[in-house]
Amino acid sequence: MGKRIVVALGGNAILTDNPTAQAQAEALQRTAEQLIPLIKGNDVEMVITHGNGPQVGNLLLQQLESDSPKNPAMPLDTAVAMTQGQIGFWMGQAFTKALIDNKMSEVPFVSVVTRTVVDANDSAFENPTKPIGPFYTEQEAKEIQIQYPDWKIIEDAGRGYRRVVPSPLPLRIVEAEAIKPLLDAAVLVTVSGGGGIPVVEEDNGFKGVEAVIDKDFSAAKLAELVDADELVIFTSVGDVFLNYGKPNQQTLGTVSVSEMKKYLAENQFAAGSMKPKVAAAVSFVENTGKVATITSLDNVTNFVKSGAGTRIIPD
Ligand SMILES: Nc1ncnc2c1ncn2[C@@H]1O[C@H](COP(=O)(O)OP(=O)(O)O)[C@@H](O)[C@H]1O
């Protein structure tokens, strides 16, 4: 059995400043090519997961704009499923080409529609925090709030205004067991896209609920459930920093899980961006005794050679 790695892809892996289907598919093509060195010539089983915040928010807007009895808007759980299909399709196209270009066309790829179980009583349902869809100016935010009075809109980390929706913690990934044989058979798998479709458990199955799960937290849960040897969170920065953006900014290389928990408690990492990544990485390392890395896609080659980026290791 090879080394099993769960890879979580951040926003810049899919979306640049152009939200057209073509531009997103092209961004994913670059991403697939960047990920090839992780598997080429290495005995690595790669499981990929990804975000969907911009895509699911945009899709909901489209749904609301054409809402009518004959063509009703889909609820948020179904919209998450639709974005899994959308991004899974682009991902499949990208990997098929990248694998052919790299003379690895024998590697099969599959994207799995995935449900993630959450707690119906999670306090997140009363306190929406997950930004989705486009950014608005202050004026646009005021106008859209009038159009959709039920929405909660917040200022997102100095980058503009965005709609926020509930983001409960992932408890379990329904399809985790089903994908293990695929991994054993060296199939390249995309799973739990957009954090997974949020469902709550009922006596006779599951019920979809309106939320968007944080993909970093569900990546950590996924990595735990598929017995991954490593969780790698790819984002737009090569390393995690202490005192980020200040004159005394300091790069974090290899850090023990206790040390990272101390930095989390000191609020070193911004909520809504780096904090969930670090918290997710810490939970994976704590629960499994394995290693988690946070780095950028530009760093894949260095990562393969020497473990570049910020590595969180057991104590
Ligand atoms: N302490 C920190 N160290 C590094 N980056 C940080 C830190 N705090 C906030 N960030 C920001 O977090 C961003 C990554 O989060 P985000 O863009 O939300 O991720 P994603 O890749 O999942 O879309 C980085 O581009 C950086 O600007």
Ligand SMILES: NC(=O)OP(=O)(O)O
């Ligand atoms: N579901 C999710 O966390 O998406 P983003 O990473 O795109 O915000």
